[in-house]
Amino acid sequence: MPGLLLDTLRRTVSSSDSNGDSAGRPIWLMRQAGRYLPEYRELRAEKGGFLALVYDTDAAAEITMQPIHRFGFDGAILFSDILIVPYAMGQDLQFLVGEGPRLSPKLVDHALESLVAVPERLTPIYETVRKVRAQLAADKTMLGFAGSPWTVATYMVAGEGSRDQHDTRAMAYRDPGAFQAIIDAVTEVTIEYLCGQIQAGAEAVQLFDSWAGSLSPSQFERWVIAPNAKIAAAVKARHPETVIIGFPKGAGEKLPAYARETGVDAVGIDETIDPLWAMRELPEGLPVQGNLDPLLLLSGGAELESGALAVLEAFADRPHVFNLGHGIGQFTPIAHVEQLLATVRGWRG
Secondary structure (H helix, E strand, C coil): CCCHHHHHHHCCCCCCCCCCHHHCCCECCCCCCCCCCHHHHHHHHHHCCHHHHHHCHHHHHHHHHHHHHHHCCCEEECCCCCCHHHHHHCCEEEEECCCEEEEECCCCCCCHHHCCCCHHHHHHHHHHHHHHHHHCCCCCEEEEEEECHHHHHHHHHHCCCCCCCHHHHHHHHHCHHHHHHHHHHHHHHHHHHHHHHHHHCCCEEEEEECCHHHCCHHHHHHHHHHHHHHHHHHHHHHCCCCEEEEEECCCHHHHHHHHHHHCCCEEECCCCCCHHHHHHHCCCCCCEEEEECHHHHHHCHHHHHHHHHHHHHHCCCCCEEEEECCCCCCCCCHHHHHHHHHHHHHCCC
16 A cells, blocks of 8 residues: 555545545655754764765665654655755765855856766665665655756856855846756756656655745746756656655745646645645645744744644645645754654544
């Protein structure tokens, strides 16, 4: 049996209830395999830096499974990073302590054609997926992922993350042809990367667009919707049974267009979206994922319970996967995650 999470995303739950509430709501959390877990911190101290962990397939599989062993989430999200794609495209990738990821050479000053692709850098990721799927119970869903082309391109152009994506947005206006070439190249590699994860055992994949909120409506159509639609169509053509979740963080009022035009099977919504607005504006019956504020999970207490219940009740009449509006924070207490799980699993709409 595929389990409640995959059934919900496929909209194949019992017809007597829109989300199979007799079994509760499926739940997983973005960044659930990571620094808030003491077992992760222990393994990282033993093994070394972040990239070393990603490329140690036994360690990466163990990390992916850690939150499943501890909490029994309905889905396991691959332990990796969205910047593996530019790394495979030929940029150098480093994770600097206290500073985050760095890519070089920066495409703001170097041509895309100067990169020499290293596609074998994707192979260990597929092996991690295989190892995790072999360990997962049949009713748990294996989730793969990739960064969406716009967000990945912002790092490739600037060499690092930024608050307003100034260098990338300026390049997209100044030289749209050159920027289109970057987006097209990322799109093609992402299609192959996601298909490789699916062939290795991923049953659903998520496209993370962490910086989608920085774009104007016309730029959003060109740099977010269009490439994501191309990815969704290509992946679906090869793997029609696989669920694709789109997560354009910060999309706001552009979210309904994203949901209609990209062809994704479900949309993730961030904590800034009013669930009642999403219920009204998103296509009828489309599964949603989200959208508790990660800071509310960090805070805990009665407000956490009431906030989680508000999300559950807002989406009572729609297929819904409970999640956060973005990734779980590294200082989130384990007890707060346990409190959230008890609330979600105890709810009957």
